[in-house]
Amino acid sequence: MQTLLRFHWYLNRFYRALVINRPYHVFTGLVVLTIVAAFGMTNFKLDASADSLTLENDTSIDYLREISKRYQSGDFLVLTYTPKADIFSDESINTLKQLHDELASVDGVASVYSMIDVPLLYSPMRSLAEQKESTRTLLTPGVDRAMVKQEFLTSPIYRDMLLSPDGTTSAILLNLKVNNQYIEMARHRDALRLKAKNETLSAAEARELARVSAEFLDYRTATAAQDAARVEIVRGIVAKYQDRAQIFLGGVSMITTDMISYIKSDLVVFGAALLAFMIFMLAFLFRQWRFVVLPLTACLMSVTLMLGWLSWIDWRLTVISSNFVALLLIMVFAFTIYVVVRYRELHAIDPDLEQSDLVMQTVRDMAIPCFYSALTTIVAFMSLVMSGIRPVIDFGWMMTIGLVVGFILVFVVLPAGLMILPKGEPKDRGDNSAALTVRFSKLAEFHGGKILWVSLLAVVLSVWGISKLEVENRFVDYFKSDSEIHQGLSVIDRQLGGTVTLDIILDADKNTIDIAETSSADDEDPFAEVQGDDVAAEAFDEDDPFADMGEDDAFADGTTTAKAPPSYWFSVAGLDQIKKLHTFLESLPEVGKVQSLATVYQLAHDINKGKLNDFELNVLRSMLSDDIKDFLINPYLVDDVQQTRITLRVIETTPDLKRAELVERIRNYALTEGGFKPEQVHFTGMLVLYNNMLQSLFASQISTIGVVFVSIMLMMMVLFRSFKIAFIAILPNIIAASTVLGAMGLVGIPLDMMTTTIAAIVVGVGVDQAIQYFYRFRTEFSYDQNYVEAMHRSHASIGRAMYYTSVTIVVGFSILMLSEFIPSIYFGLLTAFAMLMAVIGSLTLLPKLILMLKPFGPGK
Structure with a gap:
């Protein structure tokens, strides 16, 4: 304990000497560092490659690349x-x-x-x-x-x-x-x-x-x-x-090109609109230019330093992590609001206090709750690293580092700036936000039972909605219906055979190949006694499609014997297997155009007016023009590895499309009806990669939320040394996160790479507000041991800061409605809705639980 107190004393002394006593030096240093970082932003890049849209270490990507190279x-x-x-x-x-x-x-x-x-x-x-x-x-x-x-x-x-x-x-x-x-x-x-x-x-x-x-x-x-x-x-x-x-x-x-274009547009439009709204909020709330300039400076420095650093090391933003800029702005903005509100409160209480003491007292009061708020939010974002999805992992790391930078800058830029600028007079100018937040405390006092029933109803509906939550997404739905990309994909999907590709790779059974080759070597040549023109007469009927080949006939000299087919897949047995699976695929409502060797097999059947044997198939193959081979055979057959490919396109606009179920249905048919062994059948293509990512989303959603809840509860127990407080603090945020997931399930909005991060964000930011409220409530409760009065005073003080930040977050994320990218719109609206639920829960359910469970003792 003595060591901890000594460390606190040295830290306090170091901070005063560096920031409070030398504000010009600190501010100049930060400005120089920000300028250096800004120069790096000339190298800023966005990434929408396969690496940024798929699972990390997904072996399916390597297999897809292998197949792409093999079949060109x-x-x-x-x-x-x-x-x-x-x-x-x-x-x-x-x-x-x-x-x-x-x-x-x-x-x-x-x-x-x-x-x-x-x-x-x-x-x-x-x-x-x-x-x-x-x-x-x-x-x-x-x-x-x-x-x-x-x-x-x-x-x-x-x-x-x-x-x-x-x-x-x-x-x-x-x-x-x-x-x-x-x-x-x-x-x-x-x-x-x-x-x-x-x-x-x-x-x-x-x-x-x-x-x-x-x-x-x-x-x-x-x-x-x-x-x-x-x-x-x-x-x-x-x-x-x-x-x-x-x-x-x-x-x-x-x-890919359009997605990058949309991301760039969102960064500019959303960033500018968010900054404009932040300026308006600061000016409207505080009515003093210093409390507009200093918070904005801290926010912009944080974003510039992070973007500059990311650009210098060439760490690129993706579809997911592009939201990092807006989130970091909002998170840092919340910290500045807490600090400014506390500073103004202390200034109003003691207008004659020296500026250095006033600033230091503000820092002492807010450093610990803001530190734990940042830490809990970091834990929430660090949980995303477990997702296994590369862009989500990057998003988690970027937000973690950004929050560390933002927290440090808030407690350097604001105090140093306040030391540089004149102290001025304390001003309130009729801020009525306290009256609004106190209404919530009165609601908790007089209508607590209704709050509990509404919360219980929200839990029930959330559970029902979450049970309906799906991860199926359609590329076409990522874009507005009037966009070129949506219209083009819709036409291709509905009228020209589908959009998303799926390849079925079939390897020949080694035992079948060995038997065929042995049989071919041992059998008597059926054409050994036939000479010259008798070959054609014996092999084909009077409508022989090869009759006009003349001197080009490979068998005209009478010396050629039938040989085993160069590939099992271009034999009657192999083609019959392919045709059976091909026919099944065409019968599936989700499947559009199917292409395979079955097509050329049908062509040969039509030309010959009947079924061909292996010998005739070999003749046919040798007589096809190179153009036709390149079109009908080469894209689907590799002789030297005894492998064939069936390629199909899936109709994404099919109602109730389930990618994983579709793949399993095809696999089961191939194994049970098609005569294939498990090791012969492989799937690849964009549908497989995208399906792997989608299936990982739901599992990662459960695992990340579980980690967040447990980790934050442990941290709350360390901060307040009470399991009861930790439980009370986390419960409203669990309900808020569950509500948004349940709402998605009820209205049919699927999880995607962007919406899967919402729950972690809500819990992280929501617990931030709970920590701030509990920390202030404990202080207010220590004055008179009266839970009800402490609640009203907390709502009138820290409740105002929570109100300010929540309004900014809700309106700020709602600006994403301006996006051209549908996932960004969903992300903005759902995050705004979730944060609204979180702040309502923090101002109603949280105080009601405190009044019920009395975590700080019996009180008066």
């Missing part, structure tokens, strides 16, 4: 083209050709597919020899456009892919070049990260991880800039044709 299936952009004239008219086709050619010339575009250049296979049906000799497209002279339209609407290849069911809208697919260097750098970095997580890296490996991470970050930044530039170029091209057609753009890189 990179990112893509999709345009919807709805001409004003008939889509098959010369005018519309010519416009589409001009648009197609311009898009094909954009740097980074590997290929462009549209209805004018895809091979026509059913308009009319032709033999393979004819197909190989010349590929017909919509631009081929003399083509029957009515027949082409029917092919686009009904063929297994193009149905739900190129033309909308009403025949008015066509899709243009821009396949972007696969960035193999990006994939290799990311996989190398992730492998080292995973090793570092599971075991200790050597010094050389640690250096390698640091080097690779830095190089990848630079490369990713450059790549993101190129992607954004490409999107803008495509938009510029599209703009030239908007007078002739309605054209919307979609795709992952376009979503």
Whole structure:
């Protein structure tokens, strides 16, 4: 105890010597430090990459990159083209050709597919020899456009892919070049990260991880800039044709670009609006310019120092952590309000007190409660680090560091500034906020029973609502309905086969391959006795689709024998398995366009007018033109690893879409009905990554809230040395956090990456108010041991500061309604609602519980 008192004495002496006695030196030093930090903000960057939107150390990302490289299936952009004239008219086709050619010339575009250049296979049906000799497209002279339209609407290849069911809208697919260097750098970095997580890296490996991470970050930044530039170029091209057609753009890189644009806009608009409101509140409440300038200086210095530091070390804000700026402003603002209100109270009590003593007394009174308030809020944000979601983790760390910086600056900037500025006269000028807050205390005194019943009802409704809470989100719902991105995604989703991709990777069963190869080697060659032209006669009927191949016939010399298929998946057995699963996928209401080797299998069946055997399949494959192979086979088959891919798009606007259930339904069918073994079936794609993140949200919500409640209760027990006080303080905030989660469940707002942080924020900030109230109540109670009078005095003093900060928080977060990003709007409104519930609970339920349980003793 003696050591603690001595430490307190030395700290008090050091603080007075540094801040109170040398305010000019301290203020000058902080200004210089802030300017240095501000220069770093020129390097400020935002991040909306895959790393910022997925789970940390999610092995699914590495698998997706592996598959993308193996099948050379990179990112893509999709345009919807709805001409004003008939889509098959010369005018519309010519416009589409001009648009197609311009898009094909954009740097980074590997290929462009549209209805004018895809091979026509059913308009009319032709033999393979004819197909190989010349590929017909919509631009081929003399083509029957009515027949082409029917092919686009009904063929297994193009149905739900190129033309909308009403025949008015066509899709243009821009396949972007696969960035193999990006994939290799990311996989190398992730492998080292995973090793570092599971075991200790050597010094050389640690250096390698640091080097690779830095190089990848630079490369990713450059790549993101190129992607954004490409999107803008495509938009510029599209703009030239908007007078002739309605054209919307979609795709992952376009979503990323728009999200960054929205974040930047929110930072500027929300930040400026919040600052303006803070100025108004300070001027309205205190009516003295010093109490406007000093709190704003502390807030702006905190944000500038943090943003500058983050920029210097290149720690980037994401969709989630972009809210860190607004939250830090509000948190620091709350601390300044508490300090200013206490200073004005002491000044009014003793106007003749020396300024240095007045400032020191203010610091003594407010340092401990503000310290514990900051600490409890830090605990709330530190809990987010457990989420496993990279942007949520970053958000938690940024807020933790920011609160430490903000707390220090409040107790340096305000006291130093008050020492520099003239003391002035104590002023109140008819502030009626005390009368308002005392009404709440009277409500607790005379209507406490009703408060308890309302609180109990809120708990019941919250539990009911939380039971309905879901984590399913749709990309299209992230954007306002009148935005280009929403309109484009909606058209693609509803009319052109869905938006979110899911790949099913099938590995051949090793035992099946071995048996097939052995059987093929041992069996007698069925064509050994057949020579020359007899091969064709024996193998095919009179409508032989290969009859016109002539000298190109690989079997015409009579010496070729049938061999085992190069891939199990291009055999009858393999294709039958694929076709069965493919057919099942097409039957699912959530699934749009499905593409696999089943498509070329159906084509072969149609050309041959019947089922083919393995030999005929091999002949067919060898006779297909390279264009058709690139379109129908190569994206779905890798021979050397005996692997095939089924790719599908999910219709996100499907009512009651459950991603996890959809994946499990497909897996169960593949294992029980499709004849696959568990080790053969793998899932990847954006749907898998996004679903992993969504499923983690609910689990992390429970775990983080539990950690917050337990940690804060322990801290309250240390501060007040009473379990009863800790319980009373945390209960209103548990109800507030539960109320907002319950309300989300009742009105159908799902958890997402932004709303999942609300509960922790509410508890952290709400307990901050509870600590301030309890600390003041204990002081007031010590004067006369009267609980009721202590409650009224507490409401008239610290209750005013709670009222000021709560109004600022509620109105401040409501400003996010100005955002173009729907999750930001939800985040702002729900946080404002939760903080309103928290302050009402702190001014009604909290004092009622104190009056009931009497935690400070029996009283009078």
